[in-house]
Amino acid sequence: MTILEKILEVKRLEVKQLLMEEQVVSCETLSKRASLFETLRKSDRLEVISEMKRASPSKGMIADQADPVTQATAYERAGAACISVLTDKQFFKGSFDDLTAVAEAVQIPILCKDFIIHEVQIDRAMEAKASVILLIVAALDDMTLQRLHTYATGKGLEVLVEVHNAKELSQALKIDAELIGVNNRDLRTFEVDLSRTEEVARIFPFNENRVFISESGIMSAADAKRVASAGASAVLVGESLMRSDSVEDSLRSLQVPRGGVLL
Numbered sequence: 001m002t003i004l005e006k007i008l009e010v011k012r013l014e015v016k017q018l019l020m021e022e023q024v025v026s027c028e029t030l031s032k033r034a035s036l037f038e039t040l041r042k043s044d045r046l047e048v049i050s051e052m053k054r055a056s057p058s059k060g061m062i063a064d065q066a067d068p069v070t071q072a073t074a075y076e077r078a079g080a081a082c083i084s085v086l087t088d089k090q091f092f093k094g095s096f097d098d099l100t101a102v103a104e105a106v107q108i109p110i111l112c113k114d115f116i117i118h119e120v121q122i123d124r125a126m127e128a129k130a131s132v133i134l135l136i137v138a139a140l141d142d143m144t145l146q147r148l149h150t151y152a153t154g155k156g157l158e159v160l161v162e163v164h165n166a167k168e169l170s171q172a173l174k175i176d177a178e179l180i181g182v183n184n185r186d187l188r189t190f191e192v193d194l195s196r197t198e199e200v201a202r203i204f205p206f207n208e209n210r211v212f213i214s215e216s217g218i219m220s221a222a223d224a225k226r227v228a229s230a231g232a233s234a235v236l237v238g239e240s241l242m243r244s245d246s247v248e249d250s251l252r253s254l255q256v257p258r259g260g261v262l263l
C-alpha cells in the first residue's frame with residue numbers, strides 16, 4: 001500500500017467521524033481576504049505560499065517545537081502571498097486549531113492543506129477559517145474532483161488543484177481550475193524532482209485565467225529561479241522555511257523576478 005493510499009484510508013475514517021458528529025456547520029460566509037489568484041496573476045515576482053509543516057511522511061519530524069502563529073507572522077512580514085497550514089494530525093502533526101490560530105493572526109489568504117475527499121471536510125476547513133483548499137487530482141476520480149471543486153468555489157473558497165503529470169493536468173483543465181500546482185514530489189515514492197515543473201510547464205496552456213504553481217522541494221533561490229524561468233507564478237514551500245534560522249530572509253530570497261510568461 002502506498003503512503004497516499006494509507007493517508008486516504010485515514011481520511012475516509014475521518015469523514016465518517018465528521019458525518020456522525022454532525023458538528024461541522026456549513027458556513028455561508030468567508031472571512032474577507034485577498035484573492036490568491038489575483039495576487040499571483042498581477043505579481044511580477046515569484047510569490048511564495050509558505051507552509052506550516054511540523055512533520056511529514058517523507059522526512060519524519062521537521063520542526064516539532066514550531067509555533068504556528070510565530071511562523072505565520074514571520075511569513076506575512078516577509079511578504080508571503082498565502083500561508084499553507086497542514087491540518088492532518090496523523091501523518092503531518094498538524095491540526096485545525098493551527099489553521100484557526102494562523103488565520104486569526106494574519107490577513108493574507110490561508111490554504112487548508114489536507115487530503116480532501118468529501119464536502120464535509122470543505123465545511124470543516126471553512127469553519128476553521130481557511131480561504132483556499134487543496135484538491136489533489138491523484139486522490140480523486142473525475143466526478144468527485146468536479147463535484148468538490150464546484151462545492152468549494154460555490155462557497156467562495158479558492159481551490160488549488162494539484163497535479164503531477166500531463167494526464168492530471170488535463171483533468172485540472174477540464175474543471176477550469178484557476179490555481180494549478182505541480183507537485184514535484186511523487187506522493188507514492190517521495191521522489192522529488194524539479195524537472196516535473198519544467199515538463200508540465202511545457203504543455204501548460206498559460207493564459208490570464210489560470211496560474212501555474214510549483215510545489216515541494218524548493219530549497220534555495222537557485223531552485224526558485226529555475227521554476228520561475230519555467231513559468232511558475234508561485235512556489236509552495238514547507239521544509240526549507242521550517243528549518244531556516246532566518247525565516248524572513250529565506251522567504252525573501254525566493255521572491256525572484258518572474259522569468260516565464262507574463263500575461
Ligand SMILES: O=C(O)c1ccccc1NCC(=O)[C@H](O)[C@H](O)COP(=O)(O)O
Nearest residue numbers: 056057058187215216217218237238239
Ligand atoms: O511532504 C511529504 O512527505 C508528503 C508525503 C505525502 C503526501 C504529501 C506530502 N507533502 C505535502 C506537500 O505537498 C508539501 O508539504 C508541500 O508541497 C511543501 O513541500 P516541501 O517544501 O518539500 O516541504
